[in-house]
Amino acid sequence: MAALLKYDIFVARYIVKFGGTSVGNLDRIQHAACIVAELAKEGHEIAVVVSAMAGMTNQLFSYANTFCDVSFSPEHDVVVSSGEQITAGLMALALQKYGLDAQSFLAWQATILTDNNYGNATIESIKTSSFDTHFAKKSIPVIAGFQGITADNRITTLGRGGSDTTAVALAASLKADCCYIYTDVEGVYTADPRIVQNARKIDSIHYSHMLELAKHGAKVLHARCVELGMQHDVDLYVLSSFVKTAGTRILNNTDNHNKCAISGITHSLNEVHIHINGESAYISLVLNELSQNNIAIDALVRERLSDACVLESAHFTIGKADFEHAKTLLIAHKATNSFDLLAIDPNIVKISIIGVGIKDQAAEMFVLKILAENHIFVHFSYRLDIKLSLVITNDQMTKAINLLHDALIIR
């Protein structure tokens, strides 16, 4: 932590990141600059990370996709990374208008080195030395998020949630006291507030719980950014640039999180339920084939159909993007005697309950009982550590999530 007591004033180092809607137009950029100016007035060291103005990255993607079927090419990244350059320059100008010293940094200027994985690159290092001189003279570096460069000076982009990743990686590299992620929601919620009216904003949550929420449908932060923050022990806040309220704090040590049996309930409509029956060895062979075709398998539950035989029933989910590919592979096996494809169903939702309270089987039984009593059929459930995932038909989603939220969180 770079926090220092200088001349009796507590000088902290903050990374402040603004998402696309928080810099969605010129008024929003000015408002974001005002938030930074207030922090700067207190004498803190600040680095700002910006996304592209809302809608711009999508437009650039559609431009690039006209000439290129895949989103993973060096030139695709050259095109789609320009949006953040515009915002970085505008934010620096907006800060200057508040009388602050500010300078934009693109990935090549900040030397944000990544691997060569175009469209979904991973940050390998950030050269922090140039920022030190800026902090020393209370100048505010404004870093274009989402972008990096390879060792041979080509532009890369960091994939979904990339600007958050830039912010958290910077917070780690610069040993910031904390990292503020400004967005258009007030923080992390116990469930999606658009579905659950009683959803509560979470004040503070442990990284391990946030990671599960992010992995299983919570859109506020991308799992990669959460993982990076957890690994480097970044004191992370998610908050709104539209409404002035305390957001959600994410950290590795929290006394609070054990008090909450259940941190939150997420859902994902982006999955396909697959149910196969067959000889144990044959099922292993099929699952192996899916993996070898880069089809990620989640929530796998295998059950022996009887003690006497080697027949098994397997349930799992895959991403919707892999639906057609998986279908083709599975249908090729269907004809055999030793294999049966019982379901390959995209009309499902995977609801995940995250919290220490779900660790034992009694909790799982309680959840399944609530759903059964309310005539909600569970295709299968999968429990691992602090997570219980349930796969149900998607038209029962709202009813199911509200029932579970009321029973487990509101009580």
Added chain:
Amino acid sequence: MAALLKYDIFVARYIVKFGGTSVGNLDRIQHAACIVAELAKEGHEIAVVVSAMAGMTNQLFSYANTFCDVSFSPEHDVVVSSGEQITAGLMALALQKYGLDAQSFLAWQATILTDNNYGNATIESIKTSSFDTHFAKKSIPVIAGFQGITADNRITTLGRGGSDTTAVALAASLKADCCYIYTDVEGVYTADPRIVQNARKIDSIHYSHMLELAKHGAKVLHARCVELGMQHDVDLYVLSSFVKTAGTRILNNTDNHNKCAISGITHSLNEVHIHINGESAYISLVLNELSQNNIAIDALVRERLSDACVLESAHFTIGKADFEHAKTLLIAHKATNSFDLLAIDPNIVKISIIGVGIKDQAAEMFVLKILAENHIFVHFSYRLDIKLSLVITNDQMTKAINLLHDALIIR
């Protein structure tokens, strides 16, 4: 010249530049790529330079100007230079779609070094070594025009006509055989075709003549780019990406240009006519004061009012941007006995006739006679080498230019 006879095939090196309307939308970019692909098919070495998509730079300027009154700040350049990055990436993708190997280069990647004159920087050097490897493997570098970097790695822009300047500077650095500037007009015309119906496209023109045309109102090329081409003896073509016709060739040695007595007639509505009377020394003092206030004086004509006294009459023009500033300075002198401000008039047009045919006084007399016979009052005229400038009231512009064009060029 890099032209080589390789394996009995004439391999030339071309710089091909596309202006904003030539890459104004995705269809135009594809068409531009098609033009390049045809050249590449013949085995030539090609580097492409691109402007921003038409309208984009203006939009970025208006964004930046929201936060910043002046257009000459480092962050302003960061914002407005992004447009060319987008086109460079898209053009590289479009070329790849034609099966060509192409790679975009931003100023920091091509190491286009400039001075620190933000908003209007001058290229100091281009590191050409990285292009050589591309030419060797018939890969097409696509360079973002209009942008440069300073020695301390800040982005600059090159001002008006900046992408043309990038192209010509590249042609000089890479010793290209020629440089094609693709635009939305078919070449350089003997007069503005929107005003003179009989205006002819010029097939070939000497750099010195093109420079005068550019300096005095011809918008097809910026004077800075022409000057650079002249200095480095670049074989330059201006042509249309919309219509397949031979454009205008600009070069230092042309047998043709002496045959044409008059190359062209330009006009500028961007000037203010100033007429002052006074003591010779006082007039010098006032002119000096204007210069010291960075007000550029053009077409200065000073005449003694009589041989016996020291009174002089002085006519000249200044740019419209300096109108108010000059007015304030001149009015402060008006009260004195030794000075009289007779005219400070923005409602004028400066018509310039360019060509060897205008070198002698007889030609000037001929021109003035035509205008007088047609009741067009000439405030003053100014002749220097191959240029004759005439200042008249702007409402007589169309009539005057057509008369002169018919008399001097069509005949």
